[in-house]
Amino acid sequence: MKLTFSLFILALLFGCTSQQKKTDTKELYWATRFADATMHRADSLIYYLRDEPKYEYDYGLLGDAIYSLRKVDPKYGKYMKDYIDYFLHDDGKIDGQKTSDYNIDRVRPGNCMISLYEDYSDEKYKLGIETLVNQMEGQPRTNSGGFWHKKIYPYQMWLDGLYMAEPFLVRYATVFDQPLWYDEATFQMEEVYKHTLDSVSGLIYHAWDESKQERWCQPETGQSKHFWSRGTGWYMMALVDVLEFLPENHPERAKLIRILNDLSTALIKVQDPETGLWYQVLDMGGREGNYLEASGSAMIIYAFAKGAKMELLDQSFLETANTCFDSLIKNLVTEGDDGYPNLNNTVGGCGLGGNPYREADYNYYITEKKVVNDPKGVGPLIMAAVELNK
Numbered sequence: 001m002k003l004t005f006s007l008f009i010l011a012l013l014f015g016c017t018s019q020q021k022k023t024d025t026k027e028l029y030w031a032t033r034f035a036d037a038t039m040h041r042a043d044s045l046i047y048y049l050r051d052e053p054k055y056e057y058d059y060g061l062l063g064d065a066i067y068s069l070r071k072v073d074p075k076y077g078k079y080m081k082d083y084i085d086y087f088l089h090d091d092g093k094i095d096g097q098k099t100s101d102y103n104i105d106r107v108r109p110g111n112c113m114i115s116l117y118e119d120y121s122d123e124k125y126k127l128g129i130e131t132l133v134n135q136m137e138g139q140p141r142t143n144s145g146g147f148w149h150k151k152i153y154p155y156q157m158w159l160d161g162l163y164m165a166e167p168f169l170v171r172y173a174t175v176f177d178q179p180l181w182y183d184e185a186t187f188q189m190e191e192v193y194k195h196t197l198d199s200v201s202g203l204i205y206h207a208w209d210e211s212k213q214e215r216w217c218q219p220e221t222g223q224s225k226h227f228w229s230r231g232t233g234w235y236m237m238a239l240v241d242v243l244e245f246l247p248e249n250h251p252e253r254a255k256l257i258r259i260l261n262d263l264s265t266a267l268i269k270v271q272d273p274e275t276g277l278w279y280q281v282l283d284m285g286g287r288e289g290n291y292l293e294a295s296g297s298a299m300i301i302y303a304f305a306k307g308a309k310m311e312l313l314d315q316s317f318l319e320t321a322n323t324c325f326d327s328l329i330k331n332l333v334t335e336g337d338d339g340y341p342n343l344n345n346t347v348g349g350c351g352l353g354g355n356p357y358r359e360a361d362y363n364y365y366i367t368e369k370k371v372v373n374d375p376k377g378v379g380p381l382i383m384a385a386v387e388l389n390k
Helices: 002-013 019-041 057-067 074-087 110-120 123-138 159-175 180-196 229-245 253-268 294-309 316-332 362-367 375-389
Strands: 156-158 207-209 333-335 341-343
Touching: 019 057, 019 074, 019 341, 019 375, 057 074, 057 110, 057 375, 074 110, 110 123, 110 159, 123 159, 156 159, 156 180, 159 180, 159 229, 180 207, 180 229, 180 253, 229 253, 229 294, 229 375, 253 294, 294 316, 294 375, 316 333, 316 375, 341 375
Parallel strands: none
Antiparallel strands: 156 207, 333 341
């Protein structure tokens, strides 16, 4: 009854007159509900699920998602702005970001800074953006030209890293008229796809080690051994977000659209037949220990919806996105004791190698800790809901 009344009020506010508008209102309801839940549980994004402040990619992601609702209520815009302002100094220095680490994760909040620069024209945001662009200018590369994921992971490209940098770089290219970054971003997208693609399934492995030295890789190819749902989700979101800003006449545009279509088709083939969602290890849905993973599913839903609305994918993918979003809510969302929704089954993090060493075998992926309301799940859920509302 409470949900029905809320939907009715939202329908009045947004002037819904058709069945499509009713669907859109439903999606917006979940976007604002999860944004409100986040802000209820932490009045500052700086301390969301943390005791200590940390400049981090997933908090930038969640902040961006909530920021997209600022026209619904200005409070949503302030939440992300306060987070960035806490770490960014007037001279462009960013607490928690050290260029010499060449950690590509630290570049993702640059997308937040571009939004803030466009909305507020404050020079400090431009200086912060340039700090991150300077990092990417010096980012170590594989011999074939791909960006290392981090300095501590030499000769390795991870799917995660493509979302951390490439959408930021093409948006920077657009806003600041720096077209060479279009070429760089498309090269990186194609490079990681080429080296992680499994030609049989059409899916992409989590990572590639050019040196073929890591224990986690297949020695003959350098590819990791499994298809991780969120890794693929990161890459899918990077594809549609890059294509949003890539000029229509760019010579590599058609190739990225083909990759988006091929990978989307491969993902349809590994959907869970009962729920339509995606498993933590994508191609092993029936194997013991595997589970429906929220963040990867939300990311794929977002990419399907955006790709179809941009007419890069067939419109059937928009229908799939709507159906899967409903299934995500039905199967992975519960009401918390505080009366706000919880998003369950988001894996906290999955990496490769490092110290302690992560073997990235099947057991590793299914046993990593799951975090309720992890920003890497809540952010993409809000993004998917907003995209379906457009």
